[in-house]
Amino acid sequence: xxxxxxxxxxxxxxxxxxxxxxxxxxxxxxxxxxxxxxxxxxxxxxxxxxxxxxxxxxxxxxx
Amino acid sequence: xxxxxxxxxxxxxxxxxxxxxxxxxxxxxxxxxxxxxxxxxxxxxxxxxxxxxxxxxxxxxxxxxxxxxxxxxxxxxxxxxxxxxxxxxxxxxxxxxxxxxxxxxxxxxxxxxxxxxxxxxxxxxxxxxxxxxxxxxxxxxxxxxxxxxxxxxxxxxxxxxxxxxxxxxxxxxxxxxxxxxxxxxxxxxxxxxxxxxxxxxxxxxxxxxxxxxxxxxxxxxxxxxxxxxxxxxxxxxxxxxxxxxxxxxxxxxxxxxxxxxxxxxxxxxxxxxxxxxxxxxxxxxxxxxxxxxxxxxxxxxxxxxxxxxxxxxxxxxxxxxxxxxxxxxxxxxxxxxxxxxxxxxxxxxxxxxxxxxxxxxxxxxxxxxxxxxxxxxxxxxxxxxxxxxxxxxxxxxxxxxxxxxxxxxxx
Numbered sequence: 001x002x003x004x005x006x007x008x009x010x011x012x013x014x015x016x017x018x019x020x021x022x023x024x025x026x027x028x029x030x031x032x033x034x035x036x037x038x039x040x041x042x043x044x045x046x047x048x049x050x051x052x053x054x055x056x057x058x059x060x061x062x063x
Numbered sequence: 064x065x066x067x068x069x070x071x072x073x074x075x076x077x078x079x080x081x082x083x084x085x086x087x088x089x090x091x092x093x094x095x096x097x098x099x100x101x102x103x104x105x106x107x108x109x110x111x112x113x114x115x116x117x118x119x120x121x122x123x124x125x126x127x128x129x130x131x132x133x134x135x136x137x138x139x140x141x142x143x144x145x146x147x148x149x150x151x152x153x154x155x156x157x158x159x160x161x162x163x164x165x166x167x168x169x170x171x172x173x174x175x176x177x178x179x180x181x182x183x184x185x186x187x188x189x190x191x192x193x194x195x196x197x198x199x200x201x202x203x204x205x206x207x208x209x210x211x212x213x214x215x216x217x218x219x220x221x222x223x224x225x226x227x228x229x230x231x232x233x234x235x236x237x238x239x240x241x242x243x244x245x246x247x248x249x250x251x252x253x254x255x256x257x258x259x260x261x262x263x264x265x266x267x268x269x270x271x272x273x274x275x276x277x278x279x280x281x282x283x284x285x286x287x288x289x290x291x292x293x294x295x296x297x298x299x300x301x302x303x304x305x306x307x308x309x310x311x312x313x314x315x316x317x318x319x320x321x322x323x324x325x326x327x328x329x330x331x332x333x334x335x336x337x338x339x340x341x342x343x344x345x346x347x348x349x350x351x352x353x354x355x356x357x358x359x360x361x362x363x364x365x366x367x368x369x370x371x372x373x374x375x376x377x378x379x380x381x382x383x384x385x386x387x388x389x390x391x392x393x394x395x396x397x398x399x400x401x402x403x404x405x406x407x408x409x410x411x412x413x414x415x416x417x418x419x420x421x422x423x424x425x426x427x428x429x430x431x432x433x434x435x436x437x438x439x440x441x442x443x444x445x446x447x448x449x450x451x452x453x454x455x456x457x458x459x460x461x462x463x464x465x466x467x468x469x470x471x472x473x474x
Contacts, residue, residue: 005122005125007126007130007131007134008138010123010126010134011131011134011135011138013122014098014101014119014135015138017112017115017116018093018097018101019090019094019344019345021108021109022093022340022341023339023340024109024111024112026338026339027338027424042100046096046099046100
């Protein structure tokens with residue numbers, strides 16, 4: 001059984017990879033810029049859906 | 064304790080500060096949003112990052128989203144705090160560039176021609192250096208040990224450096240034609256007349272290389288060779304259609320140029336800031352960790368000061384750059400006219416060295432390489448560095464500087 005990784009190192013590695021993704025997309029020609037926009041939209045939609053789900057009283061709400 | 068007392072110096076950079084802070088915060092904020100998607104494997108990573116993303120996904124899978132978000136929040140807060148501390152240390156760092164100003168041997172309006180050749184003989188090869196119109200020339204003489212012009216002079220080559228100064232009343236209505244034929248051309252004539260026994264090489268860095276290419280076409284009879292250093296030529300290389308449409312939208316630039324009467328430094332800096340939204344966060348967090356009295360910290364401040372000390376671009380030139388160069392790609396299509404004459408690198412028959420740094424993020428290598436493909440028998444040189452590191456980096460002496468010395472001595 002593998003040992004559970006260190007959470008700080010894990011989020012650090014994730015954040016560094018995310019930064020590389022953002023930088024590469026920002027420096028790339030059009031297609032990648034469009035991917036960046038589309039990814040941002042997806043993240044925004046996901047967050048909105050999460051927010052709606054959490055605050056919706058019919059699905060458990062926040063209280 | 065750093066050993067350095069906060070000084071009375073207060074810099075405004077990195078410019079534009081608001082944009083840099085927004086981009087850094089945005090980069091971190093978006094990572095929080097992407098965390099859940101990365102954990103459940105639905106985030107669309109770029110293909111080159113996919114393998115690493117899968118490994119990280121496996122690690123993320125061992126934690127709950129809430130605890131990951133908390134840990135990421137802590138990490139982001141730490142980085143943003145370091146960045147803010149780094150910016151504060153930069154803004155009050157006591158370093159000030161203190162390099163001697165060389166003699167001015169020719170001037171017109173705001174432009175001065177500096178002679179770094181000192182006591183070199185009249186037969187010493189001359190390199191007439193043209194920097195970009197939007198940056199100060201002192202990047203080529205930044206500090207002791209990091210001075211391209213000093214390296215040339217030490218090797219027996221006389222650098223004559225064009226210093227554009229800040230556009231004044233004389234230049235407000237200038238176009239590219241004026242800069243080329245009313246300023247650079249007579250300055251080059253002066254250099255040729257002053258050192259008639261010396262071979263005269265024309266070199267241009269960045270946008271200065273684009274200008275030098277056009278000037279070379281007019282002055283081939285007076286120069287021994289042309290050297291372009293990271294000079295953009297094919298402006299559509301590495302630029303997508305959307306980016307091109309945004310950059311070359313006349314309405315955008317007309318609004319800015321009518322409002323300010325020129326292209327302000329902060330607008331130019333914004334274009335560069337957008338090339339890497341993480342740059343400010345990463346470099347100032349790193350600077351925060353440096354021992355402030357060390358040479359490394361001074362070099363950082365010297366370079367950052369130069370980056371923030373840009374030159375506004377006069378309106379006609381700004382319009383030409385964005386509409387005719389980036390929008391219509393006139394240079395690469397041989398449609399760039401200078402006072403009625405088509406600029407075509409194929410007409411340049413003197414020896415030419417085209418320098419294209421391998422990891423240039425400011426001028427796409429393909430854009431600069433286009434000149435090597437058009438100028439007959441041009442020599443292509445590709446130092447293993449970036450756009451700025453090539454001229455002032457710790458390995459500059461083994462790259463560009465060595466290439467330059469070898470080229471001039473072999474002509």
